[in-house]
Amino acid sequence: MDKKLGAKKTMKRELVPEPFDITRRQFVKTTAAAAMVSTAGFFGPQTASAADGDQKKKRRWIDTHIHVSDIGRDGKKREKMLEDLLDVLDRCDADLRFAICPDAGYVSRMTTDPAAMMVGNQMVYDLCRRSSGRLYGCCMVNPNFLDESLKVMKTCFEEWGFVQLGEMLTYIHKYKMSDKATEKVVQLAAKYNVPVEVHLGTYWHKKAGSSGDGMNHLTDLLAIAERVPEAKYILAHAIGCGPTPDYVSWADMFLDTIKGVFPKYPDNFWFEIRDFQCKALPRTIREVPTTRLLSGTDWTTRIGPPFQNYGTMFDIKEGANPFPPKVSSFVDFLLKAGASEADITRIGYENARELYKLPA
Numbered sequence: 001m002d003k004k005l006g007a008k009k010t011m012k013r014e015l016v017p018e019p020f021d022i023t024r025r026q027f028v029k030t031t032a033a034a035a036m037v038s039t040a041g042f043f044g045p046q047t048a049s050a051a052d053g054d055q056k057k058k059r060r061w062i063d064t065h066i067h068v069s070d071i072g073r074d075g076k077k078r079e080k081m082l083e084d085l086l087d088v089l090d091r092c093d094a095d096l097r098f099a100i101c102p103d104a105g106y107v108s109r110m111t112t113d114p115a116a117m118m119v120g121n122q123m124v125y126d127l128c129r130r131s132s133g134r135l136y137g138c139c140m141v142n143p144n145f146l147d148e149s150l151k152v153m154k155t156c157f158e159e160w161g162f163v164q165l166g167e168m169l170t171y172i173h174k175y176k177m178s179d180k181a182t183e184k185v186v187q188l189a190a191k192y193n194v195p196v197e198v199h200l201g202t203y204w205h206k207k208a209g210s211s212g213d214g215m216n217h218l219t220d221l222l223a224i225a226e227r228v229p230e231a232k233y234i235l236a237h238a239i240g241c242g243p244t245p246d247y248v249s250w251a252d253m254f255l256d257t258i259k260g261v262f263p264k265y266p267d268n269f270w271f272e273i274r275d276f277q278c279k280a281l282p283r284t285i286r287e288v289p290t291t292r293l294l295s296g297t298d299w300t301t302r303i304g305p306p307f308q309n310y311g312t313m314f315d316i317k318e319g320a321n322p323f324p325p326k327v328s329s330f331v332d333f334l335l336k337a338g339a340s341e342a343d344i345t346r347i348g349y350e351n352a353r354e355l356y357k358l359p360a
């Protein structure tokens with residue numbers, strides 16, 4: 001996530017979690033079976049459905065970095081949030097899956113209210129559990145509230161099957177990855193064997209503020225990685241750029257730093273590619289093992305519904321997108337950057353599938 005979060009506006013409406021239609025215990029009992037059924041269309045053999053058949057012909061793609069909110073900017077509840085989100089997946093030229101975490105008001109509330117963590121993650125869970133395996137949950141916490149964070153993680157990872165911790169929004173929630181409390185959170189993520197997605201400022205911009213403070217974010221990440229080397233780290237939107245040359249990309253500096261600090265590429269670091277038109281993409285393909293690259297575009301539900309097509313850049317109106325907002329555009333950028341078809345399969349799908357331990 002990047003700037004313009006709308007953190008200043010706190011939500012007027014009380015965030016009330018929707019009641020679940022099954023108890024957690026019942027859910028746990030059925031979750032393995034449900035997951036098998038729900039992912040069968042995606043991962044399993046061809047089924048009889050024509051629509052499903054069309055979907056199967058598409059290139060499979062998992063985005064590891066999506067922010068959603070079922071409350072619009074007007075403060076009103078979006079009653080058809082799941083349908084509107086699945087519509088984006090259906091409209092996509094790829095067989096698309098999202099790893100989702102909270103956005104906007106849910107995030108800002110977590111700055112001051114520890115109870116808001118469970119509420120935000122519950123919103124995510126409610127969407128995931130009704131998505132037939134097309135949405136994966138990412139657990140967002142604020143380690144300033146350590147006890148509540150560990151409790152929320154226990155629920156997300158032991159009961160709800162979430163696949164990732166993060167995005168860790170240090171600049172909004174006012175903590176460091178290298179804080180003692182965050183260390184405990186990261187250690188627990190390592191115990192659950194889920195990756196930790198850490199915000200890195202994507203570019204310097206005169207108005208980016210603390211969100212764009214990429215080099216200090218990376219320094220902080222390197223410090224925690226040294227103390228908790230058993231964790232898996234996702235360098236959120238490390239490879240990206242802004243819509244104009246006024247945004248000075250950190251991507252080359254991130255690549256320089258990783259190369260300068262480590263004798264060989266660290267096996268527990270994954271780079272997210274946010275903007276596939278980024279000038280550093282060819283270098284990224286050359287220097288980062290293609291098993292350690294992910295598609296994480298920071299797409300949000302801030303405009304709509306109907307929501308903008310997947311492939312629209314963060315914080316950009318679809319009409320102003322510098323390329324057609326489609327997965328095939330990402331693929332073209334990757335091909336031009338020197339990626340092979342096998343690399344593209346890994347970057348767009350296989351690496352995330354392995355990281356999230358989804359069925360082959």
Ligand SMILES: [Zn+2]
Nearest residue numbers: 001002199236
């Ligand atoms: Zn971010």
